[in-house]
Amino acid sequence: MATGFGFELKATDGKARTGVISTPRGDIRTPAFMPVGTAATVKAMLPESVRETGADILLGNTYHLMLRPTAERIDRLGGLHKFMNWERPILTDSGGFQVMSLAGLRKLTEKGVTFKSHVDGSKHEITPERSMEIQRLLGSDIVMCFDECTPFPATEEQALESMRLSMRWAQRSRDAFGDRPGHALFGIQQGSTFRDQREESAEALQKIGFDGYAVGGLAVGEGQEMMFDVLDYAPDMLPVDKPRYLMGVGKPDDIVGAVKRGIDMMDCVLPSRSGRTGQVFTRRGVLNIKNARHQDDPRPLDEDCTCPACRNYSRAYLHHTFRAKEIIQSMLLTWHNLHYYQDLMQGMCDAIAAGTFAEWEADFHAKRAEGDIEPL
Amino acid sequence: MATGFGFELKATDGKARTGVISTPRGDIRTPAFMPVGTAATVKAMLPESVRETGADILLGNTYHLMLRPTAERIDRLGGLHKFMNWERPILTDSGGFQVMSLAGLRKLTEKGVTFKSHVDGSKHEITPERSMEIQRLLGSDIVMCFDECTPFPATEEQALESMRLSMRWAQRSRDAFGDRPGHALFGIQQGSTFRDQREESAEALQKIGFDGYAVGGLAVGEGQEMMFDVLDYAPDMLPVDKPRYLMGVGKPDDIVGAVKRGIDMMDCVLPSRSGRTGQVFTRRGVLNIKNARHQDDPRPLDEDCTCPACRNYSRAYLHHTFRAKEIIQSMLLTWHNLHYYQDLMQGMCDAIAAGTFAEWEADFHAKRAEGDIEPL
Secondary structure: OOOOOEEEEEEEEOOOOEEEEEOOEEEEEEOOOEEOOOOOOOOOOOOHHHHHOOOEEEEEOOOHHOOOOOHHHHOOOOOOOHHHOOOOEEEEEHHHHHHHOOOOOOOOOOOOOEEEOOOOOOOEEHHHHHHHHHHHHHOOOOOEEOOOOOOOOOOHHHHHHHHHHHHHHHHHHHHHEEEEEEEOEEEEOOOOOOOHHHHHHHHHHHOOOOOOOEEEOOOOOOOOHHHHHHHHOHHHHHHOOOEEEEEEOOOHHHHHHHOOOOOEEEOOHHHEEEEEEEOEEEEEEEEEEEOHHHHHOOEEEEEEOOOOOHHHHHHHHHHHHOOOHHHHHHHHHHHHHHHHHHHHHHHHHHHHHHHHHHHHHHHHHHHHHHHOOOOO | OOOOOOEEEEEEHHHOOEEEEOOOOEEEEEEEEEEOOOOOOOOOOHHHHHHOOOOOOOEHHHHHEEEEEEEEHHHHOOHHHHHHOOOEEEOOOOOEEEEHOOOOOOOEEOOOEEEEEOOOOOEEEEOHHHHHHHHHHHHOOEEEEOOOOOOOOOOHHHHHHHEEEEEEEHHHHHHHHOOOOOOEEEEEEOOOOOHHHHHHHHHHHHOOOOEEEOOOOOOOHHHHHHHHHOOEEEEEEOOOOOOEEEOOOHHHHHHHHHHOOOOOOEEEEEHHHHHHHHHEEOOOOOEEEEHHHHHOOOOOOOOOOOOHEEEEEEEEEEEEHHOOOOHHHHHHHHHHHHHHHHHHHHHHHHHHHHEEEEEEEHHHHHHHHHHHOOOO
16 A cells, blocks of 8 residues: 555544544545545635635546646646645546546447547547546546446446446556555445445455545435435445545535445535535525525624634625625635535534534534525 | 825825825825725625735725615615725725716716616616715715716817816715715816816816815726826826825826826726736736646746735646636736736835836836737
8 A cells, every 4th residue: 555645543433433644745634525626726715715714635626637737737837736736635536427427428448438528529538547647647645546437327237337347447547556655546436226236346446455445426316315325334345444435425414424424535516616606504504695685684604604704794795796796705605615514524523533423413403404594 | 174084295206206195994005006896896806815915995886886785785784894894995986987888878967867777777866965975875985076077089168068067066076075084085177188177177176175186087098198198287286285096097007107197096997807807917018818828837927926826826827727717717817916006006106205216117117128918
C-alpha cells in the first residue's frame, strides 16, 4: 500500500466511525464530506473560503478536466493543486461515472470506453490505464479505480457482468497505478443491490489490495430506503482498517444514515448546486430563498450558523439578490450550504468520539421535523 | 451645509488635488474611485473584499433600488448599509440618469419624470422631492440632486433649457433635503459643452449652496477629447473648498486626465463589468483573458499587483475558468480590476502629495505604451 498515506480509526459508536486519514498534503478528519470542484473550482467559492467552511479535501472530476483544460495542460502548469490554489488533499474520480452518463454518445468494450466530448464533440477514450495516467497528471492524492457504475435498475445477470468487468478493470487500474508514495488508490465495490455480488466484489478488491474502498453503484436512482438496505451490509464486507467512501451522496439525512452504517467519506454537488438555485440547508429544514415570504424577513438563514451569509445578511437580502440574479447570492448560499455540511460532519465526529451518536441523530431529526421545510 | 461632513484639501499639484472627505461613517481619501453597487451589491464581490481593494465609499443606484427591493423595504430593514453589509460611506445617484436612458418609456415634465419599471412594467414617478425621499430612506451619506443629464449632442438652445430645468430642480432638491446632520447633498453642474452655460450653472448652484459639486452631462458619448476640453475649465468654476465629482468616469486614462484637471471623485461600472466579460486592466495595458494565447501562460495578470487573482492564479487558470463560464472568473477578475483602480487612485494621491504628479503621469502612460494591449 502507499507509503505516506494512512488511516487511523479513533473511535466507533455502533457502526459509526471517526478517524483521520493522513496524507503528505494534510490530514482528513472522518467522517468527511468532500465539496466537488468539477472544473478546478468549487463553483462560486474561492478555495480559501472552502477551507474556512472546514473542508479538509476536495473532489475533482477527471472527465471534465481531461476535456478542458486537459490533464496534460494542468501537468505542465504544475498540477491541479497549484492550478486551482488548493494545497490540501484532492480526490479525483476515475471519469467513469460521467462517461457512462453520456447515453448514446459512448461505447463500452473490455478495453474501456470511447466517447464524444460535450465541450467540442471531439473523440476520446478512457481505459483503466488512461484514467490512472490522467489522475497522475492532475496530481491527485486519492485516485479512484476506473470502473463501470452499474446502472439501476439492473437484472442480476447484468449486474454480475458489470461488476466482474469492474473487477478486471480494478486489477488493471492497480497495475497501471504502480507505486506512488504519498498517493493512494481506492477500489470500488459494485454488485448493485445483490448481496452475494457485493460480497464477491469486496473479496476481489481485497485480493488486489487498495488503500481505501468505495461503495459504488449507489445514489443512482434506487432511493434512500434501498440505498440504506445495501449500506446495512456492504460496508461490513470492507476492511475495518481502511477508509470507506460512498460516492455521490447526498442529502443531509442520506449522509447521516450512511455514517451511521459505517461510511467514512462522501461527496456531492448538492450543497454547491443548491446554493446557486436558492435551496438552503439549515438545522431546521430546507428553505427556498426565492419564496416571497422571505422578502421582508430580517432573520439570518439559520440562527445557529456562523457562516458569513448568516452572520452578515438577512433572508430579505438573500431573497433580493436571488431575484435580481446577483452573483453574490450564489456566493453566499453556496458558502452557507458548504458550511452547514461541514458543521454536520463535525457534529458527527464529536458525537461518535463521545459515544453519543444515537442522541445526536435523534436531535438532528427532531430539529428538522419542527422546522420550516419548504417545497421547491 | 451639513454638520459632521467635511472636506479638507491636503495638497495640490498643478490643478490636481488630494484631500479627505470626512463623514460619520468614515473618511474618504481623494481622489477617490467609487465602485458601483447597483442593486445593493458590487457584482461578484463580497463587501469586505471591496474594502480590501482600498475602496472608502460605494455608489448605489436609486433607480434600481427603488424598483427592487424598493426604498421603503430597505428602510424597514435598517437602511442600505446594513442591508448590503457595508458600514462605510455610500453615495447614491438621484435616479435621473437611468430614468432618462429609458428612451420611449419615460415622460419628462417640469414636475419630474414618469416611467415604466424595467423589472415588472409598473408605473413610477421621480421628482426632486421623491428622489430626496428615496435617498433618505436608503440612508445615503452623499445624496445627489435630481437633475436632467443633458443628452449629447444637444443644440445650444436644448442644452440651455435642460440646464435651467436642472437648476430649478437643484433648488427643489435642496429645499426637500432639508437639514440632515452627517448627510451631504451635492449639486450637479450641467451646460453640455457650452462654457457660458457651465458658468451660469456653477453660479446658480453656488447661490443655492451644496456640500459638494458634480460635473454632470459628461461621459455620455462626447469622447475623451471633448470631455477633457470641458474639464479644462468646468471644475475651475466650482468652489475650491468642496469636493468635485465627475459622474460615470471611466477608463484608467480618463480618470488620470480628470484628476489632472481638478476632479476629486469618480465612479464607473467599467472595472466590475469588465471583470465579468474578461477584460483586465493592468499597469501595462488591457488583457482579454478569453484569448487563446493565455491558455498555457503561468504568469499572473500583472506582476506588480498584490490582489488575490494575481497572487494565487495564473493567466492560464483565469483563461480556463472564463472559457468554462465559472463564477470564480467573475469574482477574481472583478477583484483584480477594482484593486487596480484603487492602486491607481492611491498612486495619484501619493504623487500629488509629493508634488510629482507630472512624473507619475508620464510613467503611467509610458508603462501602458510598452505593454500588451489586446483588442477585445
